[in-house]
Amino acid sequence: MDTTTIIIAGAAGLLIGFIIAKFLEKGKASKTLATAKKDAAALLKNAEVEGENIKKDKIFQAKEKFLELKAEHEKVIINKEKKISESEKRTRDKESQVSSELARNKKLNEQLEDKIKDFDHKLEVYEKKQTEVEKLHKSQVQQLEVISGLSAEEATNQLLESLKETAKSDAMAFMQSTLEEAKLTAQQEAKKIVVNTIQRIGTEEAVENCVSVFNLESDDVKGRIIGREGRNIRALEAVTGVEIIVDDTPEAIILSCFDSVRREVARLSLHKLVTDGRIHPARIEEVVRKTEKQIEQEIVEIGKRTVIDLGIHGLHPELIKAVGRMKYRSSYGQNLLQHSREVAKLCGVMAAELGLNPKLAKRAGLLHDIGKVPNTENELETPHAILGMQWAEKFGEKPDVCNAIGAHHDEIEMKTLISPIVQVCDAISGARPGARRQVLDSYIQRLKDLEDIAFGFGGVQKAYAIQAGRELRVIVESEKVSDEKAAQLSFEISQKIQTDMTYPGQVKVTVIRETRSVNVAK
Incomplete structure (x- = not known):
């Protein structure tokens, strides 16, 4: 609207x-x-x-x-x-x-x-x-x-001991059979092939530094060295701890061992045996003992020549012997005696330049690594600088020399001017191009550790690491170790190696028990 x-x-x-x-x-x-x-x-x-x-x-x-x-x-x-x-x-x-x-x-x-x-x-x-x-x-x-007539505790202990021995024996037999069965089938696995390949390559690398070649006039001598059913070569390997390789190499036998002293003993013994012509187990043991004494005398002569060349006087006979042993030791692939001589000369020159006593510096330089030549197995656990200082103190060396030996790796405090000179010269000698190879030293240490593990068991008389650490040959005392105990010992050593060490490939543990009966006709 x-x-x-x-x-x-x-x-x-x-x-x-x-x-x-x-x-x-x-x-x-x-x-x-x-x-x-x-x-x-x-x-x-x-x-x-x-x-x-x-x-x-x-x-x-x-x-x-x-x-x-x-x-x-x-x-x-x-x-x-x-x-x-x-x-x-x-x-x-x-x-x-x-x-x-x-x-x-x-x-x-x-x-x-x-x-x-x-x-x-x-x-x-x-x-x-x-x-x-x-x-x-x-x-x-x-x-x-x-x-x-027994208490409950005594009866229990007897029962436990009997059960323990029975169970241990049964377990060892079972584990041994299981291991044997595993060995038969393990070769079919690809992992084993790879491990064996790595192992062969490692052996070829180590052979160059751990073998000696023994030349022969003809290949006919090889058969005499091997002996009937190999008894001569087995006896030679057992008494020297050196692996003797007799192959198709013409007019030559290869001696393989990480310890150059053992290798030299085996080489000289073979030379005497081949020259003499009488090769049998008893003769082999006799020649090897004489050769070992000869090597000991040679070590003393080497020590005397070294201290005379360096102009060092009044050195204790035991220290002279330790200096001679350096010829057959190496440190990181560098010969220990050559290294010590080089350090001694460097110390003498440097001390003269600084207005210090060059003879005292040479003395300390020569002895600074004597701790790397231990006389007993127990000394292996002590650092070589401390061990060398203890030896020097024991055999009447001056405090300046002892302090220089013990302080060259800073294990103890430096108290004299000679100590830093020895440390510097040791570094100069070891650090120059081509002086050392870490691989060889670790390889030799691994072989020593293998032998030390074997010596840790009762009844072991000798132990040799052969075949570049792929086999550990253990010789036991027949009076203390039975055949059954020998098999058990082989297994226990292999288990100890497996748990305590790191290594490429496999390590074969061979325990040898030999019984000898000796009588003298008068």
Whole structure:
């Protein structure tokens, strides 16, 4: 109704303005007024009709919008009611499930309580029976002690010892058979092939530093050296600890051992045996003993020549012998005697330049590594600098020399000016290009460790690491070790090596037990 009124009012205003304008312009008021009234009436009628139509349209649109909103509202309400009903259903299901679980738990608790009561009853019965059994056991033990004349503890110890020996023997037999079976099948595994390949390569690298070649006039001598069924070569290897390799190399035999003293003894012994022509086990042992004495004398002569060449006087005979032994020792692949001579000369020159006593410096330089030539197995655990200092003190060397020996690796405090000179010269000699090779020294140390492990068992007389550390040959005393014990000893040594050492490939442990009967005819 408001829109229609506005339209009519606007139309009337326009009409009146138009009529007045026409009236003023043309002066025909009467005629124009009549015409204007007609037009105005027509316009008013049309405006009323249009207003009614617009009103009807708006009312219809409003009704349609109302119905549409009502339908959407009803749909939302229906969805919410549906969700509420589903939630109520789930809640009812959960409540039902919880109630069933509670009932089941209640039943289980009741069963558990019944079982606990039953267990307590059985435990009480068991304790009573155990008390009765203990009383019966004590009475029987007392009766047995009276019958046997032994206490319970003594009888238990005897039984345990017998069971222990039986179990140990059975376990050793079982483990030995298991190992034998594993050895038969292990060769088919790819890992063993790789390990063996690495092992062969390591052996080839070590051979260059640990072998000597013994030249022969003809290959016919090889058969005599081997002897009937190999008895000569076995005897020579057993008494010297050197592996003797007789192969297709023309007019030559290879002597393999990490210890150069053993290798030299074997070489000189072979030379004497071949020259003499008498080769048999008894003769071999005799020649080897004489050769060992000859090597000892040669060591003393080498020590004397060394101290004379360096102008060192008044050295104790035991220290002279230790200096001679250096010829047959190496440190990181560097010959120990050559290294010590070099350090002594360097110390003399450096001390002279600093205005110190060059003879005293030479003395300390020559003796600084004598701790690397131990006389007993127990001395291997002491650092070589401390051990050398102890020897020097024992054999009357001056405090300056002793301090220089003990402090050249900073094991003790330096107290004299000669000590840093010896340390510096030792570093110069060892660090120059080509002086040392770490690989050889670690390889030799590994072979020494192998032999030391064997000496840690009772009844072992000799132990030799051969074949570049792939085999450990152990000679035992027949009086202390039986055949059965020898097999057990071989297994125990192999297990000790396996747990205590790190090594490439495999180590074969061979225990040799030999019985000799000796009588003298007078």
